[in-house]
Amino acid sequence: MIEKNKAAAIEEMRFRLLIDAVVDYAIYMIDPGGIITSWNSGAKRFKGYEEAEILGEHFSRFYTADDRAAGLPQRALDTAIREGRFEGEGWRVRKDGTNFWSHVVIDPIIDPNGQLLGFAKITRDLTDRKMAEETLKQSEQQFRLLVQGVTDYAIYMLSPEGRVSNWNQGAQRIKGYLPEEIIGQHFSIFYTPEDREIGEPARALEIATREGRFENRSWRVRKDGTRFLAHVVVDAIRGDTGTLLGFAKITRDVTEAHQAQEALEKTREALFQAQKMQAIGQLSGGIAHDFNNLLTVILGNLEILQKRTGDDPKIGRLLENATQGALRGVSLTQRMLAFARRQELKTESVNIAQLVQGIMGLLRSSMGPGIRIETQFPEDLEAVLADTNQLELAILNLATNARDAMPDGGSVLITAQPQVVLEQSQATLTAGRYVCLSLIDSGEGMDEHTLASARDPFFTTKGLGKGTGLGLSMVHGFIEQLGGRFVLKSEKGRGTHAELWLPVAAAGATVKPLYPAIEPISVPRLSVLVVDDDSLVLTSTSLLLEDLGHRVVSATSGAQALKLLEQNEIIDLMITDMAMPQMSGAQLAHSVRLLKPDLPIILATGYAERLEGFAAQLPRLPKPFTQLNLVEIIAQSMK
Structure with missing residues (x-):
């Protein structure tokens, strides 16, 4: 009997040692009331409590506060008693307050007489698995959203037999089928009849199955029967055991790219010339309205100027206004002509700050937002000796190069500083005073090889058809001809610094008048409302009308003009610009006709626009116009 008891004690000790040696599972006992009565090494590792700290405590302390409030610990024990076992997963709390995801098994311990002695509780830490599952779930959800959000590619799955099992927005856009129309259909429906007859769909799947991937370009058919050239990729999808689960299919419509490539290959040289002409057309069209406005300013102010004599205070205003318009108009004209013919340098005294400010609008539109x-x-920067038109063209060339070097945006600084070159200087410049005009960009910069060749004629890094390679060489030749110097400084990844060294102009330079004087014109006095969003044109037109003896009321927008009319401002005639933001001249004319049906209206425009309805019947004043044109159109409108 003693030996038997001894053997039982040894066996129990072995069992306890075995349980205590388990570190991947928390194994412990609780009495019928939930009090902890034993504690193994795994429980200590998972939950952080020493055996002396936890024995005698209630097992509910491992539950979160929300679970305790919901009575989850007691429900677990009740389930174990009622069903003979409780198993579940949930968040538990360690001694240090951190949570872990656990898998829990609770078994009731019943003696031979059927009396409950307590419970055996086994807990496993599955936090890593839970996190992995959550990450995978989130990743799968994001992937589905990503695939569904793609509209430039048709992305969908095929069963091993080739039937469509899902459908993204790109597939719907490219092929024209709604998901409910196509899911379950065989993908061969997208092939042309010719390709179906020769078994092309089956061949694609066979190659993808054998080689893991199939890729080609061929014609496909949309729902509406139209065809498009598709770039197709089919990837076989296999399970862990190598079983074929289906295919992933990606299709892109490359019809336009294919057609463009064909056209480029067939007419490369012709296309190159066409692109140059298109650039001229785009430039001309983009500046057409402003260009005509500027010429209106020039003709109008100079027309008045030649009538004024003496110390009239308005002379200064007229000169400033006309000069601004003339310089901007001439620069635009010369810039367009520069594409077609070579210009002789016409040196004059140039204020660099005013010149740059005059072309700032064109610079901003060329560079982009x-x-x-x-x-x-x-x-106090001194004026330089230069050809105004060519200097503007040089700045635009440098700005265009800077723009191309900053495809993702950036900044350009245009600055100037006075410089003095001494006799003993090693520079190639003649001794004297200069102004160094600098254009500094934050672009990609150039390596040493590119920098060394940048000013060579016909050298370009922009690719075929995107540049002549003459821009910087023209700048170099122009500056050298003036007696200055063109300097380029650049490092890869550090932007480019272009310097134009220009000789300072001699003092006392004068500007000759551009137009001869004309005889003054007399017209009947009227109260004229002039509407134009361009302040220069508005001022010039107003001055022309005032010079004719008219009373002028001006407005910078259609809304402002309507407000004046609603306030019963006395108006005999309205002259409105056609191209204005928010409310065009035609729209303003329609609104004015409702307010004052008998008010004469003249539309001033720089475009040969086609108008409809009431606006088409109104007299039109083409820009640029002279004072004589105004007299004639006013006389026509007031009949």
């Missing part, structure tokens, strides 16, 4: 342009000029 993604590039910030800054200017820094000293107030």
